[in-house]
Amino acid sequence: MSTLSNPVNWVLAAVLGYISYNYFSGSGTKTPPAAPRPRPPALVFKEYTPKELAEFDGRTEDTRILMAVQGKVFDVTRGRNFYGPDGPYGNFAGRDASRGLAKNSFDKAMLSPLDGPIDKLEDLDDDDKESLANWAEHFEGKYQLVGKLIENKA
Numbered sequence: 054m055s056t057l058s059n060p061v062n063w064v065l066a067a068v069l070g071y072i073s074y075n076y077f078s079g080s081g082t083k084t085p086p087a088a089p090r091p092r093p094p095a096l097v098f099k100e101y102t103p104k105e106l107a108e109f110d111g112r113t114e115d116t117r118i119l120m121a122v123q124g125k126v127f128d129v130t131r132g133r134n135f136y137g138p139d140g141p142y143g144n145f146a147g148r149d150a151s152r153g154l155a156k157n158s159f160d161k162a163m164l165s166p167l168d169g170p171i172d173k174l175e176d177l178d179d180d181d182k183e184s185l186a187n188w189a190e191h192f193e194g195k196y197q198l199v200g201k202l203i204e205n206k207a
């Protein structure tokens with residue numbers, strides 16, 4: 054029997070054809086690559102008042118999330134799961150989180166009013182101060198420092 058007339062060879066050729074078609078055409082079960090997320094522009098170190106900081110609360114997918122700890126402003130955008138609108142710590146997004154971190158509380162009362170002075174944290178006890186210092190170290194090690202918190206302009 055010649056190669057062409059052997060039905061086994063026809064079946065093998067069909068299987069091989071099917072596999073190579075899927076491989077080279079990229080069809081089959083492969084999903085198309087996801088479109089890259091739009092990246093916000095790079096941030097230059099600058100000063101933020103509490104009101105300006107509040108703009109960076111991650112309310113939309115393509116905006117940065119900033120957060121202040123002890124006067125330092127960090128870009129916590131890559132922690133969107135924590136600080137995004139549906140995240141467990143979303144209350145800290147765009148805010149001075151110092152008191153909440155010191156007291157280990159995300160109670161709304163821990164946030165100072167946006168149009169008021171910066172919280173001086175003068176009443177913190179030793180435990181609070183230690184907690185805040187530990188958190189500050191965590192943020193410094195994990196996120197980029199992008200600015201300094203300054204008083205609202207009169």
Ligand code: HEM
Nearest residue numbers: 129132135141142145153154155156157158159188191195
């Ligand atoms: C019910 C108790 C709590 C549980 C089970 C919990 C759980 C967690 C977990 C699993 C992480 C992620 C750790 C990691 O992957 O590095 C985390 C991070 C964090 N938690 Fe909590 N937490 C609790 C309470 C709190 C409270 C009361 C605060 C208020 C200050 C808080 C603030 C944070 C912050 C700021 C982070 C760091 C997120 C980051 O690295 O950007 N947590 N927590």
